[in-house]
Amino acid sequence: MTRRHFLSFILGVLVVAATTHAVIAVSVANAIDPLYSHRIFDVHKWPGDSGQRLRLSGTYLRERISRLTPPVTVFAGSSVTHGYPWTQRQAFAYQFGALRGAPTVNAGILALDWSGVNDWIVCSAIRNAIHVETLVLEVPVVNTVSHLVSLDRAGHPMPTLSDCGDSAPDPSYAALAASRPLGLGWAVFLWEEEAYSKVDSVMRIAPVPAGYFTSERDFAPVAKTFETQIAEVVRRAAGVATRVYVFPSPVFAAGLAQIGEDANAVRQQMRSVVTACRGVAAAGCVDTSALGERQDYFINFTHLNQAGHRALAAMLHEHIR
């Protein structure tokens, strides 16, 4: 093999590889938004480090909102807002948009607590200079309280929330795809596991793992931090939306006694959210505890079924209207 042919082969491989990268990047950049037009993708599946993952929500908000005609309502929260395990259109954020006749953005991220809502959504919005008409914040009560209690039990100081700081805007889809050669990893990342429509179901009461819900006694030492941090994030969120609404994630409190859990403790934690919210003048506060009396709205103690999502959408629509 001559040197010329050898070098042209090597050069050819490199050129083809670079071209393949460009083609895949463009394809991915154009595919993400149609695939996730009604809900953020599962950021936890991103194969990069947590710093990169944190920026994905900013990328999503920026790209999605730029494609919508105001007034836009953004929903931020945990798995309830995400609509787990239902499809994008079965989640209450989409149902709300249908009732209101206006575009919505579902930025519900699985397994977040309140500090996550701050870091992933509010800070992302600030970082990308996003301003929308309405921002609806779900306070993931169970996740947040149990996290604070576990820190308290371990003797750690109560955490402080990120102040969002100064940071560059997050990349566009095109820049993201161009900067990360993922190959098949794109298919894994963009594969939506809740994309197929499932039949609605009603929960069967079954025990939860020990310590899943927090008792009144354990909640007492962290209650002040909990309320303070809710107020802090809500105030910060007022900078990215004309109107901010807050609601505690619904819990089927009425059934807790049947599994030996303290229903009053959970109701108290949900009331704390509303109390903290009311302390912020700019915020609207939605008490979702009424949903927690209806077993037919839940698939388990902390997640709504499709009927529950419709009911929550109607409740929020009624309040915000």
Place this chain on the structure above:
Amino acid sequence: MLFNSYSFLFLFLPVTLMAFHWLRRYSFRAGLAAVALLSLVFYGSWDARYLMLLVPSLVINYWLGNTIQRTRSVGWLWFGIAANLAVIAWFKYSLFFYRTATGGAEAPEFLRDIALPLGISFITFQKIAYLVDVWRGYPPATGFLRFAFFVLFFPQLIAGPIVLFRNLDRQVGKGPRSEARYRLAIYAGLMLFTVGLFKKVVFADSLGYFADELFAFAATPGVGLRASDAWLSALTYSLQLYFDFSAYSDMAIGLGWMFGFRLPTNFNSPYRASTIIDFWRRWHMTLSAFFREYVYIPLGGNRRGIARQALFVLAVFLLTGLWHGAGWTFVAWGGIHGLLVLTNHLWSKYGFLRPPTWVSWPLTLIAVIALWVVFRAPSWAVATKILGAMISAGAAGTPRALAYDVLLYLPAWGGVALLGAAALLMPNSQQLARRLRRGRLFSSRQAHAREDRPWWPALATGIALYIAIASIGSTQTKFIYFNF
């Protein structure tokens, strides 16, 4: 350091290739020495403690080879074989033997803490083959460097193919090749390596996701399996194992070419085999060849009557099973394969009606696939559960294992169908290698390739290499045969 890791692809391999090809222009021995030393880095990157075993073993076996050649003593040969087997017995089987002997009693901590050095099964067999060959009269290594290069040459160090000293050293002895042939070797080697990398990252690892989920589901106590679950488990693992191991062999052979050395072929479309004997001529060919040449034939092969032949066949396959892993499922897998091979031998020997290929091929394939279940299952109970479900009547219905995510179920079957077709119908790496070699690679007749090279090799290599490297991501998975 995995072949499918960024550190290997972007650091180790370029550095080693450049070091070898630069040094061999001045001194071929220096090039070999550089590769041997860098291979130690490659091996030590897993765990530097392993070098404390590898290097002394290297020195001792070199000395033993020379001693056997000098004294012609069968005693030294047996000592060498015993010493090598003792090492593997300690590191790989001591815990298994202890648990077997004590009926599953809790083993002492020092036994539980023994870490299996990578590639010990392959390295041990290569050294034993070397000692036996020397005793048989093949010339030993003419210097420590050539022996060290044979043992340490990184493409075959961890998981084969099992290279014989006489085959590799013959190539070393020929010295450096022309620049044109080295260029052709790198060109062809890169293409074969890319084929292997693509098979590993894209095919095997994708199938492995499903196989792991399905076998974990099957192992969950109290859950029932449907036939569709069980078949999907068996098929995904059968294809994963084939693509994983043949990918490693392709990569190893491709890497060998890049340095101008030809390593033996290890796979020849095994799932096209129409008999179980045929399967073993196509699957892990260098292991089969080792057992045939260094165990079966020395024991007596088929020369000492049918009863002894049967005994030898069973012994060889029980050893094959045990070689793959220290567990009774591996022994059972080997033993059942032995029985099938024996039946095949007897069938042929006594002239029973030979079934047409359209009958024997599916029967062989089903037997092989069913036995992979035994091979993969964490316990005999799980294996029988899956095998039982495979022959159960309840073939219809939603598969339970992936029912939670129906969207994953279709790709799983789709992947099995596509990749199964690829394994059966596409040209295998051996055929591809033959085509690549037609470009005068390793041919003594003509030292350079055609001038009118087509553009497709660069196109295919570029696309496959990009997709494979990009897909490696942050979760590189080990090759399955690294465990053996």
